[in-house]
Amino acid sequence: MNRVRMVGVLACVALAGYAATIIVRDPTLHPSIVGMLIWFAGALLLHDLVLFPLYTAADRVIGLLPATRVPLVNHVRVPLLGAALTLLVYLPGIVRQGEPVVLGASGLDQGPYLVRWLWLVLAMTGVSALVWVVRVTRRSAADG
């Protein structure tokens, strides 16, 4: 069994190494190798050592919210996660990065995205708050 697993690990490393030769075999890509490695390792480290601690810390802060009859935690968590996720995925438009290329490709600028994202965050926050109020009201009514 261990032998099979060892073969699996070696095959995996061999395939990844062979994949790297796609870059190595093309001399025009050689100046990019360091950059690619930095982005590969950077993506990993940024997730594990920046993003994860950051969202964990944020969640701990949310845990400090005052206790209410209908807990606030998830009503803060959900819009916050929605905001973070959309910011992460659609970041270039929101922070207007790469605008000359976007303009050349599409003929359109990146002007509206930040405001649209803020409206989206506001909408998610509003809906979440509204649901909380409804839940509080229903709980109060049920308690008489």
Next chain:
Amino acid sequence: MVTERLGRARAALASVAMRIRWRSPIRGPWLTSVFGLVLLCALPVVIVTGLLDWVAYGPGAIPADVGALHLPRLDWPTRPAWLFRLTQGLHVGLGIVLVPVVLAKLWSVIPKLFARPDRNLLKLAERATLVLLVGGILFEIVTGLLNIQYDYVFGFSFYAAHYAGAWVFIAGFVLHVALKLPTMVRSLRSRSLRTELRTPPARTRPEPPDEGGLVAPEPDPPTTSRRGALALVGGGAVLLAGLTVGQTLDGPLRATALLLPRGRTAPGDFPVNRTFVASGISPDAVGTGWRLDLGAVRLTRDELAALPQHTADLPIACVEGWSTQQTWSGVRLRDLAALAGVADPTGATVRSVEEGPFARAALTAGQVLDPDSLLALRVNGSDLTRDHGYPARVIVPALPGVHCTKWVAAIGFSR
């Protein structure tokens, strides 16, 4: 000296690991396996559609030399006409939708990152391959997301990096599935999904302690149920789907892609992937002096317009995942081949007035001979605008948008 340093590093890691108290009461092999199952089903679709994109590009694909790491080369078909619209739309769309699932999966196994390194060499080696798996998927997500938003901040060839990165990820992914599949199946069977979907936070209990150390020994009281966690991740996926699908739709729904470059179009227009200004073509080059060079003959635009015209509803679909269907009119490529004296062409090379990496495209015999393959002069009943390729552009069913050459200068049909 080295062993001493290694020992110190290990001790430091172990002390960090000991100081972390994992708090989530829902983290455990069952939850991890649910995320794992979703990714196991969906990621192969993203992988295959991505590799198909390379095949669809044909001989001009970038990177050119990929050794044996490609799907079987085939003449990309012209039918169904929406084929590339579907494969590339799926690749980009599903890739985006899976972002929250990937992040949730990583959250669910993060205690393992800080776990004490094993003394068993094989286990250490298996753990090291997770760099390929996790680094690979994150690299693919980051480069892919930046590319579809035209943000080339990384400064290297997207195509080469994304393609090689994909195979690095595939290597890690296949090994991970092979090693973990039994654990996933066992964990999924340990709890009933139906019961979990009925369990509120108040009745949520941690999973029993597991070998892998995912279950927290001293968890906090639950603030959400497993049902809640699944709904949160699923909700994130649905949110991204809702904000992305618009870039493949026509009509008012396109605007629902609120935050993507392809959610916007100039009024009454449809998207382009290169404006006339950005092409750097001088207006004179596509003015009255323009001729289409077919080798044996050279035609003015009026002469082209006097030839039999054909109209077809065809999509333009781009590598960035966006697509749009329009009504194109022009001369059939096979009629032009006959005019050039090549009755039975084995392919064609199309050259643009523009210069640059995408100013030349090779077409297969099937792509030349399809009855809907056109050198289009008009779209939606009007002459092409300069942004859409005036005086004439190629449009071929199921051909990647980048090969539907605009501002065509010459077509060489091969015998």
